[in-house]
Amino acid sequence: MVKVDKDIDLLILGPLACGITTGAGAVFNTAQPQPGESIVIIGAGAVGLGAIMAARNTPAAKIIAMDLQDSRLELARDLGATHTVNTGDRDIVDAVTEICGGPADYVLDCTGSIRVIEQAADAVGLMGTFILVGGAPAEARFSLDHMRTLFDKTVVGTLGGSSNSLTLIPALIDLYKQGRFPFDRLITTYSFDEIDTAIHDAHEGGTIKAVLEVSPTHG
Incomplete structure (x- = not known):
């Protein structure tokens, strides 16, 4: 349980329970990029956009x-x-090399795709960090080239953004109130009667974070 401001609609705050906070925590707590460094976020869903x-x-x-x-x-x-890079048109490593003039300092995979993970690891540079944020299917395995990960590269997973919700959620709300973390732009609300539409939109990518509003008549 996290105490939140009463002046902000719970329909907006609900999605901070997971997803958005996972991406944000992965940046604030796991990556912690320093001045001049580069960070790549793969997957622009709720988790990835939270990271951005x-x-x-x-x-x-x-x-x-x-x-x-x-x-x-x-x-x-x-x-x-x-x-921004559309990975349907560009190779991940080539795009990062072009933008950064070489590999990146941090790469966050927010997709959970094994194919993406195995490509993205090569986009991390010397002493860089590759952060596994997205959840892959159960029993999924991936392999990385030993020589490409040898030179002080770090591969690390993060659960819930390595965060304490009691501190992270209030911090994100403060940033939101300052206009610096506009997570409400990810949210689309639906009435309970529109549940099928919400599921369809979420599945097809038409919405980032679908929120169902349950009226008293629906219990």
Whole structure:
């Protein structure tokens, strides 16, 4: 249980329980980018966009968003990405090399795709950190080239953004009130009668974070 401001609608605050906070925590707690560093966020869903908004509140010089949907990449740029890449058109490593002049300091995989993970690990540079944020299917396995991960690269997973919800959620709400973490832009609300539409939109990528509003008549 986290105490929150009464002046903010719970329909907006509910999605901070997971997803958005996972991405934000992965940036604030696991990556912690320093001035001049680059960070790549792969997957511009709720988790990835949470990471992008968090990265905008760090000294990172380059914030690179990657996704398959141009509409999500447009939103990512609005929310703080300095560069966007459609990975349906570009190779991950080639795109990072072109933008950064070499590998990145941090790469966050928010997709959970084994294919993406195995590619993205090669986009991390010497002494860089590859952070596994997205959940892969149960029993999933991935392999990395030994020589490409040998030189002081770190591969680390993060659960819930390595965060304490009691401190992270109030901190994100404070940033939201300052206009620095506009997570409400990810949310689309639906009445309970629109549950099928909400499921369809979420599945097809038409919404980032679907929220059902349950009226008293629905118990």
